[in-house]
Amino acid sequence: MRGTLVRLRPIAREDLPRFVAWIADPEVRRFLSFYRPVSLDAEEHWLEGLSKAGNQEVFAIETLEGRHIGSVGLHDIHPRYRCAEAGIFIGEREYWNKGYGTDAMRLLLDFGFGQLNLHRIFLHVHAGNQRAIRSYDKCGFVREGLLRQAVYKDGEYQDVIVMAILKAEYRSIEGEA
Numbered sequence: 001m002r003g004t005l006v007r008l009r010p011i012a013r014e015d016l017p018r019f020v021a022w023i024a025d026p027e028v029r030r031f032l033s034f035y036r037p038v039s040l041d042a043e044e045h046w047l048e049g050l051s052k053a054g055n056q057e058v059f060a061i062e063t064l065e066g067r068h069i070g071s072v073g074l075h076d077i078h079p080r081y082r083c084a085e086a087g088i089f090i091g092e093r094e095y096w097n098k099g100y101g102t103d104a105m106r107l108l109l110d111f112g113f114g115q116l117n118l119h120r121i122f123l124h125v126h127a128g129n130q131r132a133i134r135s136y137d138k139c140g141f142v143r144e145g146l147l148r149q150a151v152y153k154d155g156e157y158q159d160v161i162v163m164a165i166l167k168a169e170y171r172s173i174e175g176e177a
């Protein structure tokens with residue numbers, strides 16, 4: 001799947017050492033569920049599980065020039081409610097704030113609504129993660145609520161915002177574009 005800045009493709013075994021290096025960076029981990037570095041073995045195990053699980057769709061994000069910079073995916077895809085939870089991270093920090101994450105998330109929404117026929121895509125974001133919140137705003141996600149002190153990270157409890165977008169909302173934004 002190709003956007004204006006990035007392409008989404010399946011994750012390959014050769015990508016895994018980059019995931020290990022990115023997750024070892026505390027600044028990358030800061031707003032993610034990882035609380036420590038992970039091993040290559042653990043990443044290999046994760047990738048094997050991904051291919052077996054029928055309820056997740058995870059992609060590598062690469063620039064149009066072919067550099068692998070992160071990953072984005074849909075988790076807990078619910079067959080009856082037709083909803084899923086989105087997650088994203090760009091591990092190459094020099095690519096932050098340049099539109100790559102927003103482009104990748106838009107491609108994921110295209111895929112979720114256009115190919116999987118989802119009805120609702122939601123996500124959880126730490127209230128302090130302003131860059132991510134702005135990116136999700138740009139994609140059309142709406143704030144639905146606040147989970148107070150829902151995660152413990154870096155020595156303190158932090159609030160988490162729930163954001164979501166419905167297929168009809170996405171289609172109307174697309175129609176305007």
Ligand SMILES: CC(C)(COP(=O)(O)OP(=O)(O)OC[C@H]1O[C@@H](n2cnc3c(N)ncnc32)[C@H](O)[C@@H]1OP(=O)(O)O)[C@@H](O)C(=O)NCCC(=O)NCCS
Pocket residue numbers: 028031032070088089090091095096097098099100101102103124125126129130131132134135
């Ligand atoms: C979150 C993430 C995916 C966003 O992707 P990105 O490519 O950096 O984001 P974009 O450049 O598309 O958009 C970022 C927007 O936030 C804005 N922004 C950056 N820092 C900000 C801040 N402190 N306050 C408000 N807005 C901010 C940028 O200016 C930009 O908005 P603009 O286009 O209107 O100028 C990426 O930064 C990332 O992976 N971060 C680390 C992991 C992470 O936090 N993952 C998300 C977990 S929920």
